[in-house]
Amino acid sequence: MSWDDFVWFVIASSLCWIAGAVAALMQKGWKLPVLLTCGGILLFFLFILGMWISLERPPLRTMGETRLWYSFFLPVVGVITFVRWRYRWILSFSTLMAIVFCFINLLKPEIHNKTLMPALQSPWFAPHVIVYMFAYAVLGAAFVVAVYLLWKQKTVDSTSMGMCDNLVYVGEAFLTIGMLFGAIWAKEAWGHYWSWDPKETWAAATWLGYLIYIHYRSHHASRNTPALIILIFAFLLLQMCWFGINYLPAAQGNSIHVYNM
Amino acid sequence: MWKQPWGYAEGAVICSGLFITGTALQFTTGPVNANLFQYPINLLFGIFYMVCMIVLHLNKKKSAAIRWLSGMEASITSIVAFLVMVLIMGVTAQTPQGATVEEKDFLTNLGFRQLTNSWSFVLIFLYMLTVLLLTTLRKTLKYKTGNIGFLLNHAGLSIALWGAILGSGDLQRLHMVTQTGTPEWRATDSKGNITELPLAIQLEKFSIEEYPPKVMVIDNTTGMTLPSGNPSMLAMENDSLQGRLMDWQLSGTQYLPMAAWVQGKYVPFQNEGATTAVYVKAKQIKTGIVKEGWISYGSFMFPHQALELDNQHSLVMPPLEPKRYVSEVTIFTEDGKSIPATIEVNKPIKVNGWKIYQLSYDETMGKWSRTSTFELVRDPWLPVVYTGITMMLLGAVYLFAFAKIGKKNI
Numbered sequence: 001m002s003w004d005d006f007v008w009f010v011i012a013s014s015l016c017w018i019a020g021a022v023a024a025l026m027q028k029g030w031k032l033p034v035l036l037t038c039g040g041i042l043l044f045f046l047f048i049l050g051m052w053i054s055l056e057r058p059p060l061r062t063m064g065e066t067r068l069w070y071s072f073f074l075p076v077v078g079v080i081t082f083v084r085w086r087y088r089w090i091l092s093f094s095t096l097m098a099i100v101f102c103f104i105n106l107l108k109p110e111i112h113n114k115t116l117m118p119a120l121q122s123p124w125f126a127p128h129v130i131v132y133m134f135a136y137a138v139l140g141a142a143f144v145v146a147v148y149l150l151w152k153q154k155t156v157d158s159t160s161m162g163m164c165d166n167l168v169y170v171g172e173a174f175l176t177i178g179m180l181f182g183a184i185w186a187k188e189a190w191g192h193y194w195s196w197d198p199k200e201t202w203a204a205a206t207w208l209g210y211l212i213y214i215h216y217r218s219h220h221a222s223r224n225t226p227a228l229i230i231l232i233f234a235f236l237l238l239q240m241c242w243f244g245i246n247y248l249p250a251a252q253g254n255s256i257h258v259y260n261m
Numbered sequence: 262m263w264k265q266p267w268g269y270a271e272g273a274v275i276c277s278g279l280f281i282t283g284t285a286l287q288f289t290t291g292p293v294n295a296n297l298f299q300y301p302i303n304l305l306f307g308i309f310y311m312v313c314m315i316v317l318h319l320n321k322k323k324s325a326a327i328r329w330l331s332g333m334e335a336s337i338t339s340i341v342a343f344l345v346m347v348l349i350m351g352v353t354a355q356t357p358q359g360a361t362v363e364e365k366d367f368l369t370n371l372g373f374r375q376l377t378n379s380w381s382f383v384l385i386f387l388y389m390l391t392v393l394l395l396t397t398l399r400k401t402l403k404y405k406t407g408n409i410g411f412l413l414n415h416a417g418l419s420i421a422l423w424g425a426i427l428g429s430g431d432l433q434r435l436h437m438v439t440q441t442g443t444p445e446w447r448a449t450d451s452k453g454n455i456t457e458l459p460l461a462i463q464l465e466k467f468s469i470e471e472y473p474p475k476v477m478v479i480d481n482t483t484g485m486t487l488p489s490g491n492p493s494m495l496a497m498e499n500d501s502l503q504g505r506l507m508d509w510q511l512s513g514t515q516y517l518p519m520a521a522w523v524q525g526k527y528v529p530f531q532n533e534g535a536t537t538a539v540y541v542k543a544k545q546i547k548t549g550i551v552k553e554g555w556i557s558y559g560s561f562m563f564p565h566q567a568l569e570l571d572n573q574h575s576l577v578m579p580p581l582e583p584k585r586y587v588s589e590v591t592i593f594t595e596d597g598k599s600i601p602a603t604i605e606v607n608k609p610i611k612v613n614g615w616k617i618y619q620l621s622y623d624e625t626m627g628k629w630s631r632t633s634t635f636e637l638v639r640d641p642w643l644p645v646v647y648t649g650i651t652m653m654l655l656g657a658v659y660l661f662a663f664a665k666i667g668k669k670n671i
Contacts, residue, residue: 115472115582118606173661180650180657189607191434191618191638193646194425195358196377201351208344212337219333240351250354 001050009047010102016040017075017095024082024091033091037079044072057116060129063243064108067101069130073137074098081141085163093144124185128178135174136242139210142167143235146228156224164231165217172210179203198251202241209234265325272338279388280342283381284371292378298430300641307427314391318398331395339389346385350376359451390426393419410663413656421649428642435638436620439464441631444593448637460612461593462635465601468589469628471581473497474537476556478507478574479567487574502539508546509570514553515540522563527555533629534562537581543570561626580627586619588633604635615639 020036048068051059059065078094081087145164149156182203183193194200213230220227245251262270298306321327329335353373356362362374372379397415400408435448439462446461475496478487486492487507495506502513520538521530527538538557544550552570558580559565568576585605592600592612602610609618616638623630 115584118583118585121585122607169660173657176653176657176660180654183650187643188609189618191609191616191636192432192640196350196355198351198355201347205344205347205351208340208347212340212344215333215337215340219337248352250352252354 001047001054003051005050006047006102007106009043010099010106013040013044014095014099014102016043017091017098020075020079021091021095024088027088030083030086034079034083037075037082037091037095041072041075041079044075048072058126058129060126061116061120063246064105066129066133066242067105069133070137070140071098071101071105073134074101074140077134077137077141081163081167085166087163090141094141097140097144119189122185122189124181124188128181128185131174131181132178135171135178136238138167138174139171139235139238142171142231146231146235150225150228150232156228158221161217161224161227164228165214168210168213168217168231172207172214175203175207175210179207198245198248199241202237202245206234206237206241209237265329267326267329267334269334269338271329272334276338276342276385276388279384280381283379283384286380287372288370290380292372292375293380293383295378295430298427300431303427303430307423311394314394314398318395318402321399327395330392331399335392336396339385339392342385343389346376346382349373350382386426390419390422393422410656410659413652413659417649417652417654417656419649421646421653424642424645424649428640428646431639431641433639434636437462437635437637439588439590439633439635441466458615458637459595460615462617463591463593464631464633465589465591467622467630467633468587469583469622469630470585470587471628472584473500474502474539474558474578474581476502476506476511476539476541476576476578478509478570479577481569481573481575497539502541505546506576507574509543509576510546511544511576512542513539514542520557522557522566527557527566534560536560536563537578538566539578541568541576543568543576545570561629586622588619588635590633592617614641 016036017040020033020040023036024030024033048059051065051068059068074094074097075091078091081090081094142164145160145167149160149164153160182200186195187193209230213227213234216223216230217227240248262274317327317330321331350373353368353376356375358375358377362369364374368374372381376382393415397412397419400411401416404412433450433456435450435456435458437445437448437458439445441464444461444463446458447455448458449455473496475494477492477494479485480487480489493506495502495504495511497513497516500516500518502511502516504511517527517529517538519529519531519535520527521532521535522538527540536557536559538555540553540555542551542553545552550571552568554568555566556568556576556578557563557566558578565577570576588604590602590604592602592610594600594613600612602612604610604617604619606619609616611617618636618638619633620636621634623632626632
């Protein structure tokens, strides 16, 4: 399996996801959309698995490889949210975002070679990054919902806010797990669990941003607009943490997390 | 303002006040000196602080201010203040711990270039922790089963942060440089002070396992890899080099993983200083012109060797990327034991309370290095931090599993 095969998997998975999203919008019960979306997810995962085998390492090292997981987790989050809370439009959003990230990978392929520096050869590597990518996908969905509620809906109902809350709880839980896995790994690899490396600093900022949202919401159940603004701000922090620091002058040359492109 | 009940405004004023106080302290006394915060002072401080928290908690009925401190407005404002400090750290390049700040400007005077040692950061951090501890105490003493997620998250974070702060003074991180065949028991800290350790390490053998060679095309005049901005490479697979790179079809006809440069060609060589060499035939696809020759990245004994493809392009082999750094050592302890061990990146070993990490080697010698540098870490408070981390992990699972619409007490 190589990146040359990627386009075919993108076409097949996207078709499944689009069909699933359309089926959900057309009120055809829940089984068909779930089945179609899961089919697409399975196909996409086969590509990841193939890359994993042919690279002889988990495909988690470069920016392009983390986008691969992001595209994978978005429909996963979409389908879980759909099954659990039956929001019919969520699959359209997750499909759209997953396809956007696939296109970025198709248009801007980066060097994907087999080498993995010794510090990354750890059993903590895969869980750390995969958990984070899942969190980013959930919080990406929360961001889209927040933008939709702020700009499209005149009055925000408590059910929609409840969905934001749930997505943030799940996202923050996974951010916490990813961060703590990272801390335990750092202790094994670099001798200390936290060293305020630029990536760690921005991860802490992101985590605190969502923490503010959670506290604000549980204190002011009906002040929706400020809560949604906090949610959008927290997602901007997440973007800085994920790839913003690659371009941030203050983070150059002293982060162990700057992706090897 | 300052009329009960307090709200966000009072919280913002308290945080700003702490920042101003911290900055004033920074200007008058310089950065925080964490060296004094060692056992037993850190332990006594921790106990004293906890007693203060409990006394405050027990007097909460008498004082609305104490009640406010364990409430939501205080929590939110203190988290926001701490987030601001973290963001300052995020946009200011930080000088590593132990190193001296070079720049002499306003940001340095504010303490922003080494923020974790600045008074404003420390005061705001402690304030946030105080609010966290009081909140945790309030909920712990009113325990209900529905609170379990809240408790795991808040108590876990309190314990982890307290363990990390109190333990930072007792954390020892030393560097030890070892030479093959010689036992070493002296190590240096980040300031260059030498410490004699209760254990000695003798390096038996250092080795580097490398990934297979790669080749790439460079510009003859600039030396930059091509295509610029998105350089491509061709890696050897199963000891064979075959494939297309830019406009050339490459094939390796001879591969010497251990080679020496002797009289204009490479020959097998199994000794110190050996390099890796490949004999390559490169056919320009458009013109059909074939160039051939040896390429090698060289070593401290032999020069590197490139193959000129045309006037503008050359084919080169960059130094091999390391796969594993391995130090085989014998460790001698004071009680007379000698322990053979292998230390690798990501695989530290633990001896008598010290964790020993592979840190570096003599890079000029590469895989022939006879030096290996280890980092030795003693962190007696780690179990406390890990207790907190475990509670937070359970709390996160709880948060994930029980997220429900309208759910309170997270």
